Amino acid sequence: MKKRATALCGAAAVLAGLMTAVPADAEAGTATAERTTRSADAAKLAWKKCGTEDYPTLQCASLKVRLDHSNPYSERITIALSRIPHTSETYQGPLLVNPGGPGGSGLTLAGFVASSLPKEVAAQYDVIGFDPRGVGDSKPALDCRPGHFAPVRPDSVPRTPSLEEASLARVQAFAEECGKKYEDVLPYIDTVSAAQDIDAIRRALGAKKINYFGYSYGTYLGAVYAKLYPERVRRLVFDSIVDPTGVWYDANLDQDYAFDSRHKAFMAWVAKYDATYKLGTDPDKIEAKWYAMRAALAKKPADNTVGASELEDTFLPGGYYNGYWPYLAEAFAAYVNDENDDPLVEAYQNFAAVDAAGDNGYSIYTAVECRDAPWPRDWNQWRHDNWKVHKKAPFMTWSNAWYNAPCAFWPMDSLEPVDVANDSLPPALLFQATDDAATPYEGGVTVHHLLQDSSLVVEQDGGNHGITLSGNTCLDQHLATYLSTGEVPRSDGEADAVCEALPDPKPLTAQDNSASRGAKLHGLLGFRG
Secondary structure: OOOOOOOOOOOOOOOHHHOEOOOHHHHHHHHHHHHHHHHHHOOOOOOEEOOOOOOOOOEEEEEEEEOOOOOOOOOEEEEEEEEEOOOOOOOOOEEEEEOOOOOOOOHHHHHHHHHHOOHHHHOOOEEEEEEOOOOOOOEOOOOOOOOOOOOOOOOOOOOOHHHHHHHHHHHHHHHHHHHHHOOOOHHHOOHHHHHHHHHHHHHHHOOOOEEEEEEEHHHHHHHHHHHHOHHHEEEEEEEEEOOHHHOOHHHHHHHHHHHHHHHHHHHHHHHHOHHHHOOOOOHHHHHHHHHHHHHHHHHOOEOOOEOHHHHHHHHOHHHHOHHHHHHHHHHHHHHHHHOOOHHHHHHHHHHOOOOHHHHHHHHHHHHHHHHHOOOOOOHHHHHHHHHHHHHHOOOOHHHHHHHHHHHHHOOOOOOOOEOOOEOOOOOOEEEEEOOOOOOOHHHHHHHHHHEOOOEEEEEEOOOOOOOOOOOOHHHHHHHHHHHHHOOOOOOOOOOOEEEEOOOOOOOOOOOOOOOOHHHHHHHHHOOOO
């Protein structure tokens, strides 16, 4: 799994009064689209076999949509689609699935979701995956600056002016090159445009309504779609939920605290298994060893590949999914105890190295987030805010800052975020873990309040990002019931249902050769680092 750069930000608390309604041109464009292109979009999609070893019944197609949905004469771009067709006489329509990002490819996710749901449930749906505009097999696919994450990068923590200048030069170059290469496209790489693409997919499928299942950023995309087209939503599932009141600058700062806490949870897990890793039984002292490893790699990168910034990239996935902890702990222990950096380099290659798909995902991540909502344009504010957070949460604050810093220099103006509050939907089903770092718990509660009649299912003490279809039968039963019948749990409390988290993993054994369902899911969701 050499995938990185696409899982999403967390939560923040800003006043809802700062939010705006759906842009007027989006609504006007939607009306124009209905009048001018309904018949064209509804033309039968040319589905072709594109099965894989894991998903042999997968089919693929493509759809032309307008780059600018407000302009009926706009040039067309291509959206790549995938499908696992329904097989039951009982047909509940299309179920569109999205893995998040922004920048995540959803083509394979259709196969995963269809194969992971109970057979009798999946059989009732056409499970539809898609690569959002600019992503993967959709055309054009953006790649602003190939090799942007090539090692060894400057130490992310700018303790000297020269380190800060080196990192600033990188992010400024990324923003500048993206603007030069995609000047005509970037104004239309945003969440509202992606939501309008979803409705074009609906029309092409010939469906009056859609069912939608989104993870991470896919929850925000789904909420925006539901705001634009509430009458076209049949069922709505969100897993690991973005707080829409914090997109996106404040969200990243809140995320830094959450990831630091999750990193400390990993240290406590390593301490529990001192007999295996021999790093000690005191989590604080183990964490000190991790930061000593970081300092050593900043001076002498492992195999001229893993420096301080790459180390952060390598361990960040452990904040998304605890199934990676045993692999990361082995690499950590080998470096500290045996002065062997080979496992660390291997872990970097498996969890953090960025290939062309990762470059594409990051290009869309920045294009969408920088366009979606305002960002500070004064670097002094970024410096002040991130040093303040770093003092309490040093694990990934500056890594996250530089990841998003192109938005400080983005060549396009920003839009205002969408107010997704909605009282016109059927009951939506929301899933949220209490200790999720990428999309902290508060985001799930916020969306529960914003979507009238929604139902919130909480994974108590869970720390993973993306929790359904990962082996928790309690969560999956709620999902299956909802997709089968539309029924949701109800309670007078903050949560309508509570499921206990799965146990943390144990150290690896010689028999650990096969990927779990959770590992497969998190490979598809990706992670940003």
